[in-house]
Amino acid sequence: MEYISTRGSASALDFEGVTLAGLASDGGLYLPAEWPRFSEAQIADMVGLPYAELATRVMWPFVEGSLTEEELRSLCQQAYGRFAHKAVTPLVQLDERQWLLELFHGPTLAFKDVALQLLGLLFETFLSRRQSNLTIIGATSGDTGSAAIDAVAGREGVDIFMLHPKGRVSDVQRRQMTTARAPNVHNIAIEGSFDDAQAMVKRMFGDADMTGRFNIGAVNSINWARLMAQVVYYFASALQLGALHRPVAYSVPTGNFGDVFAGYVAAQMGLPIAQLVVATNVNDILHRALSDGDYSTGTVTPTDTPSMDIQVSSNFERLLFDCGGRDGAAMAEQIRSFEADKAMQLTNSQREGASALFTSVRADQQQVLQALRWAHENAGEVIDPHTAVGLHAALASELDPSIPMVTLATAHPAKFPDVVERATGLRPNLPSRVGDLFAREEAYSELPGKYDAVRDFVTQHASPAA
Numbered sequence: 001m002e003y004i005s006t007r008g009s010a011s012a013l014d015f016e017g018v019t020l021a022g023l024a025s026d027g028g029l030y031l032p033a034e035w036p037r038f039s040e041a042q043i044a045d046m047v048g049l050p051y052a053e054l055a056t057r058v059m060w061p062f063v064e065g066s067l068t069e070e071e072l073r074s075l076c077q078q079a080y081g082r083f084a085h086k087a088v089t090p091l092v093q094l095d096e097r098q099w100l101l102e103l104f105h106g107p108t109l110a111f112k113d114v115a116l117q118l119l120g121l122l123f124e125t126f127l128s129r130r131q132s133n134l135t136i137i138g139a140t141s142g143d144t145g146s147a148a149i150d151a152v153a154g155r156e157g158v159d160i161f162m163l164h165p166k167g168r169v170s171d172v173q174r175r176q177m178t179t180a181r182a183p184n185v186h187n188i189a190i191e192g193s194f195d196d197a198q199a200m201v202k203r204m205f206g207d208a209d210m211t212g213r214f215n216i217g218a219v220n221s222i223n224w225a226r227l228m229a230q231v232v233y234y235f236a237s238a239l240q241l242g243a244l245h246r247p248v249a250y251s252v253p254t255g256n257f258g259d260v261f262a263g264y265v266a267a268q269m270g271l272p273i274a275q276l277v278v279a280t281n282v283n284d285i286l287h288r289a290l291s292d293g294d295y296s297t298g299t300v301t302p303t304d305t306p307s308m309d310i311q312v313s314s315n316f317e318r319l320l321f322d323c324g325g326r327d328g329a330a331m332a333e334q335i336r337s338f339e340a341d342k343a344m345q346l347t348n349s350q351r352e353g354a355s356a357l358f359t360s361v362r363a364d365q366q367q368v369l370q371a372l373r374w375a376h377e378n379a380g381e382v383i384d385p386h387t388a389v390g391l392h393a394a395l396a397s398e399l400d401p402s403i404p405m406v407t408l409a410t411a412h413p414a415k416f417p418d419v420v421e422r423a424t425g426l427r428p429n430l431p432s433r434v435g436d437l438f439a440r441e442e443a444y445s446e447l448p449g450k451y452d453a454v455r456d457f458v459t460q461h462a463s464p465a466a
């Protein structure tokens, strides 16, 4: 499989190349040169497979040429063997129509583990093959940070620098990152928002001095391998719900558009998906873009759903590129003008292409609390506030009620105990697998929200390229 950049001028790479590169050298995001498509018979053959085997079948077309099928199978077995539920991503029924897809049974209690547990192993495999090393630079609004740290802490040949917006993640989220004590882990709290952190990460990939000295790598969903691994749970859930006989719809709480873009990829591969509902909080750039074509940033408003407090959604570029005719030069120009004006209008073809599968709903804080209460009172389920954003959107959907609607339950409720308690009166307990989180000592550095400060910190602490 060959991968091309959304901005058209970076060299095409194979799967190993894109996994280690993270972001393309022209600032774009990598995508497969064409979508692999399964036949109905191939999809029917996947029904009932254990998760690791299903993951091997679904991801094989993307990795072929860089791994053998047996190598991929072994990595999937290792990655998904660490999950606390045998099904890895179990479905829970809420009522006749509404379902939850629980994605939080990994080590750090959020959907990010599904991809990052595998990505850690992919890095190890490719780096030892090349006898090389990697300086990972990542940004998190709460969940990616701990999942990435868990995946690479203590691994040979990898340093990780994780930026989080100071004071804007939950206590559990922060502690999950800052209590991980391994010499290759560097947590940095920056002044500013997640968008500021994400912008610094992307800037470092374009900083010739840094890329000349270090092998810079990515763990955010700008890295194609992240999205690829997230495609699998759409297959797992849709097949369980009989998607070969009736399509399934999904409501996806999202900030960086990666999780829902993985659903789009599943649909391109032949999975019968009726609709993807993009669920946002009041930081609603995606909702405005999909409903009015208006992709303009505003100030980030801190909410009860901090992981989604994002105004610049990296993966939206992948959708615009794919729906807009895959014109790299036009995409590069559109992004240049967005970066200058902090605003852009979607083209007609981008709007039409997106509307074939996507719709969107925005949830304010009251609606989030109501959805939390709805799940508890109607189905006896305690959900996290991000999942509640998705559930609010799922309940608002006007789709044919015979189509099952699956809300992605992206995080464990115990990551956000205060909000859950405010809505339901119940304070969820942390599962024992996170251990004595509140007894452990924290360690992190604080830096101003300035690129130069982050660059100097990385320069001082990272190992030079090998």
Ligand SMILES: N[C@@H](CCOP(=O)(O)O)C(=O)O
Pocket: 139, 140, 141, 142, 143, 144, 145, 219, 220, 221, 222, 255, 256, 258, 307, 308, 314
């Ligand atoms: N919501 C994320 C933000 C980063 O998103 P990613 O999917 O690109 O890693 C978080 O919790 O950190």
